[in-house]
Structure formats: C-alpha cells, structure tokens
Amino acid sequence: MEHDNRARIIVGDRQSEHTVSPYLFGHFIEDIDDHMTAMLAYPLRNMDFEEEDRNGDGVSGCWYPLGFGKHNRYALEPAAKGHGGHSQKIRIFNKDRGAAGIGQAIELREDGGYRLRLIARATREIRRLQARLIDRRSGEQLGQAELELRSHRWTVLECGIHASRSCVEAELQVWAIPAPHGEWEDSVSTGQVWFDHISLLPDRHTALLKQDVFEMTRELNSGIMRLGGNYISLYHWDDFVGPTDLRANYINEAWDDAGHVHKYFGTDEFVALCKQLGVEPQLCVNMGTGTAEEAAAWVEYCNGGVDTAMGALRAANGYPEPYGVRYWEIGNEMYGPWQAGVCTPEQYAGQYLQFAAEMKAVDPDIVLLGCGTARDSLAPGWNRKVLELAGTEMDYLTLHLYPGRNFFPIDANTPGPERFKAMVAYPEVTRFVFGEVEALLAGNAELRHIKLAVTEWNTMYFPNSDLTNAHTLEAAVANACMLNEMMRQSHLVRIANFSDLVNGWVGGCIRVGDAYERMKKPGWSGQGEIAFGTATYHVLKLYANRNNYRLVDSEVVCDTFDAGPSQLSIALDRLGKLDVVVTISDNADVLTLFIVNRSLDEVSVTCDLSRWPLEGDAVVREISDADYEARNTIEEPHRLGEKVRRTRLRQSRWEAELHPHAVYVLEARLRNHSN
Secondary structure, eight states: OOOOOEEEEEEEEEEEEEEOOGGGGEEEEOOOTTHHHHHBSOOOSOTTOOSOOSSSSSSOTTOEEEOOOTTOEEEEEEOSTTOOSEEEEEEEEGGGOSOEEEEEEEEEOSSEEEEEEEEEEEOTTEEEEEEEEEETTTOOEEEEEEEEOOOSSOEEEEEEEEESSOEEEEEEEEEEEEOOGGGSSSTTOEEEEEEEEEEEEESSEETTEEHHHHHHHHHTOOSEEEEOSGGGGGOOGGGGSSOGGGSOOOBOTTSTTOOBOOTTSSHHHHHHHHHHHTOEEEEEEOOSSOOHHHHHHHHHHHHOOTTSHHHHHHHHTTOOSOOOOOEEEEOSSTTOTTSTTOOOHHHHHHHHHHHHHHHHHHOTTOEEEEEOOSOGGGSTTHHHHHHHHHGGGOSEEEEEEOTBTTTSOOOTTSOHHHHHHHHTTHHHHHHHHHHHHHHHHHTOGGGTTOEEEEEEEOOBOTTOTTSOSSOOHHHHHHHHHHHHHHHHTTTTEEEEEESOSBSTTTTOSEEESSTTHHHHSOOOOSOTTOEEEOHHHHHHHHHHTSOOOEEEEEEEEOOEEOOOOOSSSSOOSSEESEEEEEEEOTTSOEEEEEEEEOSSSOEEEEEEOTTSOBOSOEEEEEEOOSOTTOOOOSSOTTSSOOEEEEEOOBTTEEEEEEOSSEEEEEEEEBSOTTO
C-alpha cells in the first residue's frame, strides 16, 4: 500500500463559545516512592529517627555510628514528649576518652549556607555538639558549626553551617563532645546524649522545594496543583499541620516498603507552595479511612475564619488569613481493590452525599469533585450508578487516564513501531472514554451541569521492564496528543492534573537524580540531586505557556495509520498521522496551531491561514529527535527540548517538512484585534 506523506491543514474562522480552561495544564503531588524526597530541599532523610535499626548497630535507619571508642553504645529510645519516631541515644564511656556521634551521607549541591536544626538533651558530661560537613572520599572538612548543650531537658538548637564547595559524596557528622576527662567522676562514668531531630535545610530554597525544582515547576504555569493519590485514603490531615516537631510519624501504608509519610509537607506547606507558584490548590480528602466530619474540619481549617475552631487552629499555626481552597475531591480511586476503603458504587454514592453535605455546610462555595473511573472493567457500571445516586451534588466527575498497557495488548516484547502506534492513539482512547461519560450526563437534565476533571493522566509503560518510566520522546508525543484532545473536549473537560510532578511511579515530568536510568542499567552516576526536565516536561511547558483562550475550527487532510488491536470497542485502523488543535488568544492577537506528527514518517505539510489577517513573521516551536526512544538523562539532560525559530508565511501559508514523531507549535500574529 502506498502512503501519501503530504498533508494540509485549513484553519477556519469559527471560534468556540466556551473558553479553554487554564486548569487543563495542572499538576499532581503525591507521597509515593521518592516523589517527596526528590522534590523537597532537605538533603537528610529520617530526620526524626522514625526508622528502625535495620542492621543491629543501634542507630536508626540511614544514620550510622561515628567514633573510635570500643565501649560506646548506641540505642533507640522513646521520642521526646509529644513527638513521633524514636530518639537516638549515644552513651560515651570515660575509659574511651573520646567523642562519639552519628553521620549520614548527603549531597551538597553547591557552596552556600544551610540551616542546621537539632532537638537534643544530654547528661552533664556532654557540654557541646559539633557538626561537620565532610567529603567522604578525601576526608576534607567542608564546613563546621558548634552548639552548646547544657540541659538534661529537651532543647531546640539552631545554627548556620556553610559548605565551602559542592560535593556529591558528602556527609553530615554530628558529634557529642564530652567534658575534659578530669571533670568526670571516675573512670567508669558515662556521658549520654539523645537526639530527637536533626535537619539541614539549604538557604537556597523556595516553599521548601529544591530551588531548581521550584523554578522548573513555576515555568510549567500549571494553573492548578492537586494533592492526592493512594496515600490520601490513609492520610489524616490534622496530624500534618502545626509545628513539624509535633506531627505524627506514619508508615505510608498505601504501598509495600514505601517508608514514612513525609510529615514536613502538609496542608500549610502545600498551600504556601501553591501561593508561591500562583496556582489554585486542589485537595483530595480521605474517604478510605477518614470520615465526613474529618473532611469538613479540613475545609474549615483551610477556609474558616478565626472565629471557627479550625480557623483558630490555623491562625495559631501562624496562618490567620483563610486559604480559600475551592476545589475538593472526595476520595481517590475508591473503586480499586488497591485502595484503602474500596467500595461499591452504591456505597461510594452514599458516603459521597454525607461528605458533600458536611463539607458544604462549612463552606457552600467550594467545588466538589466526585470519583469516577476511566475503565469500566475495574468496576462495571460505576460511573452510571454513582451519577444516578449522587450526581446532583457533584460539580465534577473525576477520571484517571493512563493509556498504554491499560488499553492495548503491549508489553516488553512488542516491537517498537507497534508499541509507538498504540501509545499515540491517546486521543481516540480518551475520546471514547469521555464520550461514554458525556452520554450519561446528556441523558439526565439534572446532570448536565457536571464537568470532567482528569485528576491523573500520563502514558502507562509499567510494568514494561524494557522501557523505564524515564519518558521518551514517544511518551511526549503521546502526551501532546492528550493535551490536544483535552483542549478539543474543553467544553466538558475543565481540570487535568499530570501525574506526577517529580519522579514518582509512572514518571514525573521533572526528574531528580538517576533512579530511572538505574532501572535500565546498574550503577550510580554520583549526581543524585541533579534536576532536569523530561521530553514531556518540555511539551507541558510549551502548551501551558501559550495564550489558549478559545478553540478555532480546522480541517486536517492527511494519511492514516493503524494503531493495532485494543481492549475498547472502537476502530483504530485509520488514525490521522497529524493531530491538530488551533486556538486564539484572549485579545485575538495570536493564532496558535498545535501540530503533532504522531507517525513514524516525515510529513510535508501546508497550513492555510488565509481566513485570518496575519501580521509579520510567525514563530515555530519544535520538540523532535531522530529517535522516538530518545530521552533526557543525567548524562544528556538537554538532548530534548524546545527549539524556536521565526518563519515567514507566504501568501498566508506555512509550508514545512515535519520530522517524524515530533511536536510543533506555530504562533501567528493577527492584525485585526476586534474579530
């Protein structure tokens, strides 16, 4: 069969009545795998000694003992009053005549200041503590600070410590320095010191995020940020507000070997981050192990005045002004057997109504998102039944979309070209799912107010062991097609949250460290804190930073391809090689064409913009590479990114040779702003 790799795009002059929501370019934070530790600026782990002694050396988790005294003793003891975790005890014998301490391997990103904070107590034989930053390879000291410790009661100690240079294999050492030997009572006396908390925070951070992660996140212009995920069904918000020292230490029960819930990033910190980014906060409440009363109290904590009980608590925690959180999602994937509190659609609808009533009684202006499913096979009839029983009290129905192996029979043995074609059928899969829900809404006049929120979405390669979740150009092309489809469906879809922001399970758009590269090959780069953007990061940034106000109609004439068999009852044998969406800016001065060549062929394209009064040259933005499995890595963090050039439009046309598996954005300026 011969293929015609010429294509034509004719841009019409009709605009959509609805706008394109800026919340379509939202993002998602969850406490899973290394998401929090990769995102947050703290270089230390296990800061409250919450982890057990894993190797029998008497020291908690990733900490280890320091000192040469053969009689030194280390042990975990109960934490300070009101605190979680353990305290770390060190017992020093006079006969050893030396200091003892604990250390942890860290990476110092750059020379600069850090804030060291400790909670400690000691017997009178211990007079002071000494903190050192050390190059583990050479033994060179890169920084030092001393703190007096003169109390047997728990004491908060803080000081600055300066690193003279960056070091990827560094170590924080905290030493207990005993009094001179002559001041000890006898040769068998012991000095004891207890640590309840040790943290190190670089001066260079914003909203507790690593500075480069924050800056990359700000460039995403996300509009809305969701806090949720599986762990939220086991998350009790009130344990994670207020002074961090007094917050609970919880094992993250949502996954095996997931470690502890990161207690240093709760409601207050999440809202502060959203304010720094200038985005709308979106919270998912615990329906799995929580109650309607608990969810209502969370609403009051966020939105209540200081004359309310929870508003007063927020003010006491240092935040007198209400947060004004509008978007509240009730439950996360409650249909799933992997979810704490999994339930039937009837049970969910009943609980939803209870939660909605309690939460709206606190703040009637909040927007409520009910839990839907994108795969009916997970819970047959879920969406229909939930909408029938509780839809009148919903503003949005949520869907989680992870096309790939969820919808196609592909795995590690599928040839690359076949897998590629299935992955880039994202728009058709999504359109089918949206269409099923839209039919349910259209069939009931009382439900037509409901919109869709895709509160998690990404490509799904897991558990394909051959392709890690490092997000190749192939994934970025598929994700660009998804963004196109959500804009096409923006009369219905008003919120979308890309999963995840940093690292995470299916692969965050921002990468910190080389954990994903090590899925492909063993070894350690020695750059565990380097942050870089994936190909999908650059696509998301490219789309979100355009002025997409309304849709403009367009016609695309191009060759087709066959995406192969799927698990859906739709034909996927004649999909257009080009996936195109056109928008116009809010003051009608820029026309933007989003063009994805989702084929493995070069395509010659002619774009006809003659119905619009063009002015000057156009700007072309491109993300491409010769290899659709190309990816950004620690070694090549900038291989894939946005390439920008100016181009002349001849007779109101743009003609170009589009590279295979590539994303293009054409921005054309308009003369007449009144149309």
